[in-house]
Amino acid sequence: MCLSITSVLYAQQGTIRGTVTDAADGEPLVGVNILVKGTSNGASTDLDGKFDIKVPSGTYDLRLSYISYESMTVRDIDVAPGEVTVVDNIQLQTATEHMEEVVVSAESINISEAALLTKKKNSPNFLDGISSETITQTGASDAADALKKVTGVSIQGGKYVYVRGLGDRYTKTMLNSVEIPSLDPTKNSLQVDIFPTSLIQNMVINKTATAELPADFTGGIVNIETIDFPEKPIFNVSASTNYNPAMHFNNNFLTNSGSKTDFLGFDSGARALPELAKENQNDIPTPISGASDDQVYNFVNSFNSKLGPTKSTNAMDYTLGLSLGNQFDVGSENKLGYVFSGTYKHSSNHFNNYSFGEYQVPSDPGQTELVRANTQNGKVSEKNVLLGGLAGIAFKTARSKYKLTGMHLQNGERKATNFLINNSESAPGQSGYLGDSHNLEYGERSITNAMLNGTHYFKDGKWEIDWRLSPTLSEMKDPDVRNVTYTLSGQEPNPNYVFNAGAGGYPSRLWRSMDETNLVGRVNISKEYKLLGETATFKFGGSHVYKQRDYEILSYDMAFFGNQPNWTGDPSEILVDENIYGGGSNGVIYYQSGNIEPNPNAYSSNVQKSSFYISNEFSLSQNIKADVGVRAEKYVQRHTGRSVRFAQGDQNARNLDDAKVLDALDFFPSANVTYSLSKDMNFRFSYSKTIARPSFRELSFAQILDPISNRRFNGGLFQIGCDTNGQNCTWDGNLTETRIQNFDFRWEQFFSRNQMLSVSAFYKLFKDPIELVRLRNSPTTSEYQPRNVGNGQVFGAELEIRKSLEFISSAFENIGFNGNVTVVKSQIKMTEDEFQARKDYQRQGQNVDDQRQMAGQAPYIINAGLTYENPEIGFDTGLFYNVKGETLVLVGGGIFPDVYSDPFHSLRFNLNKSFGAASVSLNISNILSEKREEMYQGFRAEDQVYSRFNPGRNVSLGFKYSF
Template sequence: MRYLFSIFFSFITLLSVAQNGKIRGTIVDDKTGETLVGVAVLVKGTTTGTASDLDGQFTLDVAEGSYDLQISYISFQTLTVGDVQVKAGEITLLDNLRMKESTLELGEVVVSAEVIRTTEAALNTIKKQSASILDGISSEKIRLTGDNTAVEAARRVTGVSIEGGKYVYVRGLGDRYSKTTLNGMDIPGLDPDRNSLQMDIFPTNLMNNMMVSKNFTADMPADFTGGLMNVETKDFPEDKIVSVSLSTSFNPDMHLNSDFLTYTGSPTDFLGFDNGTRGLPSGADQRVIPTPISGHSQQEVVDFVRSFNPELAASRKTSLPNYSASFSLGNQISLNGDKKLGYIFSVSYKSEYTWYDNIVYGEYQRYIDPDLYEMRYATLQNGEMGEQNVLVGLLGGVAIKTTFSKLRLTAMRLQNGESRAGKFEIDNDGQAVGQSGYFATSDNLEYNQRSLSNVLLNGVHVFKNSGWEIDWRLSPTFSTSDDPDIRKTAFTHSSNGSSFNAGAGGNPTRIWRSLGELNAIAKLDVTKKYTLNDREAKLKFGVSHTYKYRDYEILLFDIQFFGGQSWPDPDPSTVLNPENIYPNRPNSIYYQSGNIYPNPNAYRSNVNNTGIYISNEFELFPKLKTIVGLRAENYVQKHTGRDQRYASGDTKNGQNLDNEKVLGSFDLFPSVNLVFSLTDDQNLRASYARTIARPSFKELSFAQIIDPVSNRIFNGSFFTYPGWDGNLTETRIDNFDVRWELFMKSGQILSMSAFYKKFDNPIELVRIPEQQTSTEYQPRNVGNGRLYGVELEFRKDLDFISPAWSHFNLNGNFTFVESLIDMTEIEFKSRKSYEKTGETIKDTRQMAGQAPYVINGGVSYNHYESGFDAGLFYNVKGPTLSIVGAGLFPDIFIKPFHSLNFSLNKKIGESKNTTIDFKVSNILNARTESYYQSYHAENKPYSQMSPGRKFSLGVSYRF
């Protein structure tokens, strides 16, 4: 009976609590933007009260009604918030409670709860007081705009451009010099060869903010130059989250297209991974596989051929529109005493169909004759390709918090699968240098599956009234990228008929690529607040260690013919029919391994990077904030792999590395940041920092990676050539910045910047001039570089024109850069040897990867009361050198892509819990193009395709 009574009493208690509502808020220092710990919050006229925790947050349980809150803290003016409306079972959120320091008058500040809305005022304060040049977007602003993914929100950050709809670049610098972190920790993206994380995978309702640092301070990792974007996920949701969203998009050029190319995959492709259907056949990884001359029986040869999937031809079906769905759940619960439990969970699914019906891949050369200016083609590929991309995301987290400490655990799993099928016509010009001359048709079938699993364990501890704070983080990440069974089947056609020709279109090939990478990071930051000359100061120091390990392998097989060939009907779908398989003549197909042991296209690499830093922020003089820091990193990269010569048995002249150090350095990265407060709303900044860019795992290797569609080959830097000794080193960069900034109300800003960067041994992708029969590229250190840039940023409401324009906002960012590379003697001579009549080759050129200009602009309309938001956004990057040519081969540039996008969202319903989104992407119907450029010659295509216009419609509901 006692237990029944306890259960009944608990039930009645829960019912009574359910009739209450909650008031939640965050309290910040109006001067610094930092959250305040231990602030007393009292419901006027009652004894109900609480105190803010280490995040400046508080929660009050009260009955339905209207209340006044009194908020007090030593040395700050008392803040009274009036007319706080509370409804039963609901949360009233006060996002931005700003406390001002006490003055001699010690007056009380009184505000109405109605004016505390989701503004970016606190974020503006953080930017104004930040040690680094900072920009970003807060969760408050994201809620206003209704952006669903992080990449949509990032478009609104000044100085940011979006590459490929996924990657964030800052100031026009490419991926090598940009970096993305998650919760302050390094994390590899789904593309393990990029610094940048795919930003379209994060739903915005799980994000606290996105901040972009445009210069370096000692507490940051040193391997970025353009900008570092940090995505901070929520751990304690301000209010209860239960939301569902559905969206679809339609591209008239791509969807509901009956000519869409595809092929049969596995039953689990819709989940983003292959279930083994494309797996490597049993025994294929052995040193000796069954062939007519291997000593195996005829039946073993036949069985081995039949163990490979016989589908080699792309087939057609009708493509579906894109669609996506997501579900998010989160809340915080009060436990015993001052303990709180927060949890967050999200699952998302996205399926996209992409169709290109006029893809062009071109290989062009210069003529040797100096009077012939136009370029000649070596190989032209024209064709069509279909892609289906699936992304599944899971994110979950739990956190426990007291007034002075917090512990959180977050886990994330991303699974991505992309199936591609294409048909191409290949025209090779035998008159071009190194070319045989042929015409071929090719069917290409590909599948790539990528996964990322990340865990973050984070603890924050504030020692009451001592000024000390400790923040520690542990974050392991395991990522994979596999390409199972890439198939290319190319018939070579001539007047004598069609056949497979190894010296022309090539024999049918199959490739298996596998990559696994482990990242394990530990980080400790300690902060001590103190006073210097009666002014606030902050000492910060810490240590971090990063361990990375990658295991990579490529296995290659091609079809051989035991005897002659006969293909009266050159159809890839019939190639592996039983009548063509050994010992049936005339074709007698069997598989030959292209692999030798040890495999030169397999490597294992690891990195250990230990960092330690100290930084001090102080004011020696009034209004002049000085931040001086020094970071040290000890970086060691080791490699296991070998070259083709060693793998073929030439152990004397070949190279073989067994966990040998290929890169090792101990670097010091000093930084000085000066911030002079011209007025309360204006800063003048100056800064210097030294940073670094390091080669990737695949760049420091013997790997040769072929793109099966374009036939272009990436070579690791270890291969030596005349003028290149195979020693790829780091790029060290000196960075200088000057910036004036004016902060206005409601998150408005105006700033002007100038910057200079000096690059020592920059790394660029270079065409290998010695490889004239194939198209091969290699990362190399080129001559020293430098760039000069200016930047103008603004975000301005248009209420100064008229009150009728008060809901309109205009924002823009204009970056103009002059970059120069001092050519090496080898590069300069190779260019001079192909100098045209009237041309003067200089010993400098544009820096690869750096756009000469970046323009971001947008106009938006927001009406908070009606829940309506709309915006038109434009972005373009100037022509950017992508691949450095040499001698016979011209430079390759990326053509400016004029991106114009429109978005509109409307919150409907009495509580505005339902949001309808409508978007139009690529309004100008721009094409993605890269091209060859040579003196007085017409630009010729390197690659081009048209993404078309896309119309999107989405609906989300928040319970």
């Protein structure tokens, strides 16, 4: 009976939680006294400015008092039994500006949009971002959707963040202020669509550098902060489905048999490389190696016999999600919080008319229209699985906070394609043939990350120490990528099918694998003190990053010991017993290794980066604040790998054995100055130096083939166009860092109800920028290489406005407009080699300039939204528009024209309605049914396709229930 009575009494109680911040700078206030009027209950705010009071159910007033601040009363707070009532973002005003200041130190919290705007207004550097409050209003299901609203941000491929139109190379993604590598080894930033918005506290984009931030960014650093102490208990179950009329329930969907665990995002071993294939190429059983018929037959049969796709019908996409979180009192002053999220996404895409093209500049300078070298048109079908889990636990005492976060992402993509290839003999280097190409691919990616963080405050509140340790393990596997291309001859409708090495080539298969380890350790120390009569903060700290990557590609080619059988064009007919050598009297097929020893497509690289910084944030006067500092980074990258020529026996060719390919000590000064023209108006200036370094893949000898487009990536260590002595190269293989100087200006005005207006300008100077360049001396193949090109510069301007339409009429008070526009002018001063290559193929009437647009830099970005929100009925909706201007994506020259991405006009509609604990959402994306296109452009020539596909119009319906 006693236990029952206690339980009933406890159930009749509720909890009031809140956060108290300084209205002047948005920083939380520690030690604010909170009293529940009419009772003896009360509390004081902790190191995060938070308080927690348990009271019987009812309606209460809170009185807040703090020395040197105006007291405040918060009235009519309804408390339900067993429920948590959150009073968010209580801001106290200073009572007398010249009163002796109480020094407090606590980390900034930004749950509400008002708090985030306060931080943006008072931050020493240029910030943009989005709070959990705004994420909820927009109905975004993941971080990628939410970030589309932020000034100067564009989302590539639905998952990667680009800032200020600059490409992936110049953007960095961080999780809880720690660097984390990408799931895709070809990308610099982590895909952000894997983070559920229910666990995001805020996302902040730093557009200018400060000494405590890593120096390897230029556009911006995107930092995703997850919730550690949920204000309310979280127990959300969500499900959504997505329908695309052009994609789903298509009975021509291409597929192939996989493994039993494909639905979990990884292969169980069905695509594993046969054991004998791992032997030295001379030990693989072939008819010409002296192996017996049975040995050859058994070896060929150890490979999967399915070489082409089959047709099936695909279903709609779906996503399942689960989020948990809560906090508990542990003793009188301590708290324990936890969060957990699990996500499962299953999606499929089918493109009926996917196109690739290769075009050249005509040799006759009097002609302007581009010459077709090769086109591919066909079907691409994809099935994608993403399984993700994120868990965190946090413990808070009166003066310290500890946080442990773990994350695992598992991604598997199965792809099948069928293309008709039309190769033109009229273009230089082309043989002229028709081909029927079939491809089967499976890509498996995984990333496991842990982060242990501790934050400590000393008794006087003036010293703060924050340390973080974060290991990350990444793995990539592309097992058994299969390609079959028949060369067609004769007349339709019954052409002859044959495998021709000089045309479509022989069937092939390859295995790619990568393992990467990242270890990050960081400590930041800050101390508050008085300077010129004002509060200042002295900061210093250091970090160390270790990275290790091992990469390997193994390839195997089909060969014929005798005449080929009569093919019908069905890939399933190839590896039948009677066609395999040793399987019958007419068997001719065997496999031979395409690998050289030592393997030029294998490398091992590691990075050691040690950093130290010192900075000071202070006030020059009551209206002028500054943050000045310098960061030093010692960066050493070592590489073990070799060129193809060395692997083939040329001892004079390049061979690296744990050799330093980058070794530099750089200093990165930064200065951010803010002049407050009034309480809600600022003018800002920033200067900084930053850097962009080559990736492991770029600083290698790797040659990576895309089996679908048949385009090949070449590592930047390859020397190109050298004479017989290895001298006078068009590219010397010495790929180096890009160093950037950044100048930023901003005027901003803040208004009530989270409205604002800002105008920014920026200038960036690039030394040795890295761009992807078409190899001009390879007319027979489509090959690309990252290179340092001529120096560049970027001029840009940004405009952001957030405005309620209540100025028109009070009836429009719930309707808001938000928009931002970024306009950029970029220039690259070409190298002499590139300029001369363009001059050599100058058209009549054309005057080739030695300057061009910078690759990867969009000339403009527009993000706009019109929203309606009515919290009383739990309803909000919005129409959103995003576009990025025509962007140079591939640098040509000589006979190869440049490639540009066309603008993609994204128009989407969101609607969200809550029904108590349940909510539903409706999203319609790509309402205009725009195509994704990259096009060749030539002087007075019609644009020609480099790649083209139509993602179609998507309609998604989501449901969430909060227990």
